[in-house]
Amino acid sequence: MSLSHVIPSKPPLPRGQRDNSALPPTRDDKPGKHLDASAPEPALTGIWVALATIAMMFAAFTSAAVVRQGASNDWEHIALPALLYINTGILILSGIALELARRTYLNGVKHGMPSAKIAVRWLTFSLLSGVAFLVGQIVVWWQLLARSVDFISSPTNSFFYVLTVFHAVHVAGGIGGLVRIWVKMRRFDLKRSTLNATCWYWHFMSVLWIYIFVLLIWKF
Amino acid sequence: MQHESALEAREPPVRAIGFVRRYIFSVDHKVIGLQYYALALVAVFVGMALSWLMRIHLVWPNWPIPGLHFLSKTGAPGNVMTPEYYLSLLTMHGTIMVFFVLTNAPFAALGNYFLPLQIGAEDMAFPRLNMLSFWITFLAFCVLMSSFFVSDGPPISGWTAYAPLSAVGSAAGPGQGMGQTLWAISIGIFCVASLLGALNFIATTLDMRTRGMTLMRMPLSTWAWFITSCISLFAFAVLLPTCILLCLDRMADTSFFVPSGLVISDRLQPHSGGSALLWQHLFWFFGHPEVYIAILPAAGIVSHVLINGLRRPLLSHKAIIFSMVAIGFLSYVVWGHHMFVSGMNPTSSLVFSFPTIIITIPAAVLTLTWLGSIYGSRLRLTTASLFALGFISMFVSGGLSGFFLAQPSIDIYLHATYFVVGHFHIVMGVAAIFGVFAGTYFWFPKMTGRMLNEGLGRIHFWGSFVGAYCIFMPFHYLGMAGNVRRYAAFVDDYMAPLMSVHRFITIAALVMGIVQMIFLVNLLYSLWRGPKAPDNPWECTSLEWATSSPPPADNFGGRSPIVYRDPYQYGVDAAGKDFVMQNEPFYAESASIPHLAEAAEAQE
Numbered sequence A: 001m002s003l004s005h006v007i008p009s010k011p012p013l014p015r016g017q018r019d020n021s022a023l024p025p026t027r028d029d030k031p032g033k034h035l036d037a038s039a040p041e042p043a044l045t046g047i048w049v050a051l052a053t054i055a056m057m058f059a060a061f062t063s064a065a066v067v068r069q070g071a072s073n074d075w076e077h078i079a080l081p082a083l084l085y086i087n088t089g090i091l092i093l094s095g096i097a098l099e100l101a102r103r104t105y106l107n108g109v110k111h112g113m114p115s116a117k118i119a120v121r122w123l124t125f126s127l128l129s130g131v132a133f134l135v136g137q138i139v140v141w142w143q144l145l146a147r148s149v150d151f152i153s154s155p156t157n158s159f160f161y162v163l164t165v166f167h168a169v170h171v172a173g174g175i176g177g178l179v180r181i182w183v184k185m186r187r188f189d190l191k192r193s194t195l196n197a198t199c200w201y202w203h204f205m206s207v208l209w210i211y212i213f214v215l216l217i218w219k220f
Numbered sequence B: 001m002q003h004e005s006a007l008e009a010r011e012p013p014v015r016a017i018g019f020v021r022r023y024i025f026s027v028d029h030k031v032i033g034l035q036y037y038a039l040a041l042v043a044v045f046v047g048m049a050l051s052w053l054m055r056i057h058l059v060w061p062n063w064p065i066p067g068l069h070f071l072s073k074t075g076a077p078g079n080v081m082t083p084e085y086y087l088s089l090l091t092m093h094g095t096i097m098v099f100f101v102l103t104n105a106p107f108a109a110l111g112n113y114f115l116p117l118q119i120g121a122e123d124m125a126f127p128r129l130n131m132l133s134f135w136i137t138f139l140a141f142c143v144l145m146s147s148f149f150v151s152d153g154p155p156i157s158g159w160t161a162y163a164p165l166s167a168v169g170s171a172a173g174p175g176q177g178m179g180q181t182l183w184a185i186s187i188g189i190f191c192v193a194s195l196l197g198a199l200n201f202i203a204t205t206l207d208m209r210t211r212g213m214t215l216m217r218m219p220l221s222t223w224a225w226f227i228t229s230c231i232s233l234f235a236f237a238v239l240l241p242t243c244i245l246l247c248l249d250r251m252a253d254t255s256f257f258v259p260s261g262l263v264i265s266d267r268l269q270p271h272s273g274g275s276a277l278l279w280q281h282l283f284w285f286f287g288h289p290e291v292y293i294a295i296l297p298a299a300g301i302v303s304h305v306l307i308n309g310l311r312r313p314l315l316s317h318k319a320i321i322f323s324m325v326a327i328g329f330l331s332y333v334v335w336g337h338h339m340f341v342s343g344m345n346p347t348s349s350l351v352f353s354f355p356t357i358i359i360t361i362p363a364a365v366l367t368l369t370w371l372g373s374i375y376g377s378r379l380r381l382t383t384a385s386l387f388a389l390g391f392i393s394m395f396v397s398g399g400l401s402g403f404f405l406a407q408p409s410i411d412i413y414l415h416a417t418y419f420v421v422g423h424f425h426i427v428m429g430v431a432a433i434f435g436v437f438a439g440t441y442f443w444f445p446k447m448t449g450r451m452l453n454e455g456l457g458r459i460h461f462w463g464s465f466v467g468a469y470c471i472f473m474p475f476h477y478l479g480m481a482g483n484v485r486r487y488a489a490f491v492d493d494y495m496a497p498l499m500s501v502h503r504f505i506t507i508a509a510l511v512m513g514i515v516q517m518i519f520l521v522n523l524l525y526s527l528w529r530g531p532k533a534p535d536n537p538w539e540c541t542s543l544e545w546a547t548s549s550p551p552p553a554d555n556f557g558g559r560s561p562i563v564y565r566d567p568y569q570y571g572v573d574a575a576g577k578d579f580v581m582q583n584e585p586f587y588a589e590s591a592s593i594p595h596l597a598e599a600a601e602a603q604e
């Protein structure tokens, strides 16, 4: 690096270029060491971007369903199992518990007296209800199959399974994330950005599920 | 507050040590960039070999091609390929080129290597995810190639895999069984890799910029990679569900894409009520943005290289950035121009025709900015800038033919003819690859620490430039004469007058292939024997040149550069040089600004 080289006087500005060398530096010296609160957190950015993609994938499935519904007159109504309502409630509870865990933990950190035990308890509850949601979804599929609402007999059924299974796969990933922060929280080496990123993901799973559920009630 | 620090402490960066960790499962973005590059290089030569086989078959349909039956016994009995096998090769050619070359080389390969360097970062935001992206891409490539080895060979439905042909299984012809399934799985895997890659690029650009590197101070190549990753993020997010639905139609007998009452070889298909148009809508919603995923990084690289050769900035830095952003947005609303003759509502054709014509405005702004900047300049004619000029030439030629295709009434005639083939090869294939060549000749010294041979480079350029026009310009005439595409042979009576044109094209294609060998030789020879490259051989201003060639594992040797100014300060009078690097501390009077003085001391 030829940094010792100091240029004697201000060179004429080339066409089209503004000299904004007086702009304040915007980043800490060492990348990856953003210690102040305003520093960017790649984990959070990454999660936001991931959520955008996931939303887009479900948008694609939705528009495919709408087009397919209009394409022929074989769209049939599915009587949704009541269990779906209970599952929805469970997933919402899980999200609330996670939010409580997050706040308790971060609060504890701020005041130097970790209420980690309580936070872990909330987190455990959230994790278990997440698993319960998944199990509930499996029971729903099983109930529907028992009623011979199978995958291929109508496009409605196909899209029902595609949407719910694809969502469940993402929920399973989220449960993996919850397990990860559960382990870290117990050891008390959980970073703020990891915690926040995981929470965003999990809350998004609830929002996504509510969207799907409304769609199911309305269109299926 | 010890907990506060416990909370925020970061793991120290993991540095790979052993051979495997360093060169194979490496998390270093530079190694990963080279891995992508190598994969794209393998892919492009495979794709090119396939195109030779096709071209030879088209003009000498009865010639046996020695050894062809090793590729497929049923597809090439007696070394002469069947019409179906021609389509298999066509499909593989298109798929390999579009996904594994045009998506990987300009974006994943060069972007991975140079985006972190250009923003002064140590690595990507998520190095391990980056490694994963590469290996998933590699897996996708292996799955695709394995379709050569299944019993009835690769699919015959083209790179666009139109349903119902692609959705009904082996009844639809050889390759439509296992081969098409492998295709759908491979592309699905590819989507996952691309999504992870795009995510990483975006987070890196937003969060890993070094001190002083504002968004507007990023070089144009970095801008292009950033915009491209935003496009990828949504385009592949649609293709992945599309591939899933296709796989379900094929494997689970659902009916997303297959209409009722479809009879193939006297057998009624088990599907009902699906919509073949649905496939086209979903595919082209991905497909048109995909063409910009191929071309925008090349446009960024070319701008970067061109400015360096011009020794002055472009007429407007912002015009380039905003045009690329505008193209990114518009690329999502034009997909229907691929479907003018699909049986879609004619009003939709009209609706899609407007944005298609409007997207030529930002494309024209790009072109005019380049041309206006070149006008009256003394361009340093390195091989890199020659390829940059070549890119502009191709972009203009291909864009002009796009104008014709954008009129639904003209497209009714030209659709599915060689005119379209000429259009997209010039504007997407050749232009993007010229961008990659420009980048390769420009950055090879940085990547390897050695210079490429400029003499061979010039031969390579002129051979490729003349060759590309010889191959792809006549395609337009063929198309206007009514020559349909995706045919394995042409019936004599109506095609006879055109056969001489076809022969000329085939010979040009073979010569062009040989010219590419010169590039390969140059690459390999210079890697071992090329003269040692200095740190900044082209007297460039951006950060990738502010470190050694090749850069150390952590890019800037344990410190990170501080950025003081816009990226392209050329044409200045700075102590005998005509350029100032982005990280060079400053002119005398800015020394009075305290925080800059401190910053400079910190660097010393």
Ligand code: HEM
Binding pocket: B160, B291, B292, B294, B295, B337, B338, B356, B357, B359, B360, B363, B398, B399, B400, B402, B403, B405, B406, B407, B411, B414, B415, B416, B420, B423, B424, B427, B428, B429
């Ligand atoms: C400059 C403005 C452009 C316009 C107005 C335009 C217009 C069109 C139209 C209307 C078609 C459909 C033709 C048909 O199938 O009958 C088409 C096909 C195509 N274009 Fe463009 N285009 C433009 C630029 C580009 C660029 C920049 C790329 C690539 C980087 C590109 C790549 C393609 C490809 C790959 C196809 C054909 C795909 C296929 O059918 O297999 N185009 N273009």
Ligand SMILES: [Cu+2]
Binding pocket: B287, B288, B291, B334, B335, B337, B338
């Ligand atoms: Cu298009």
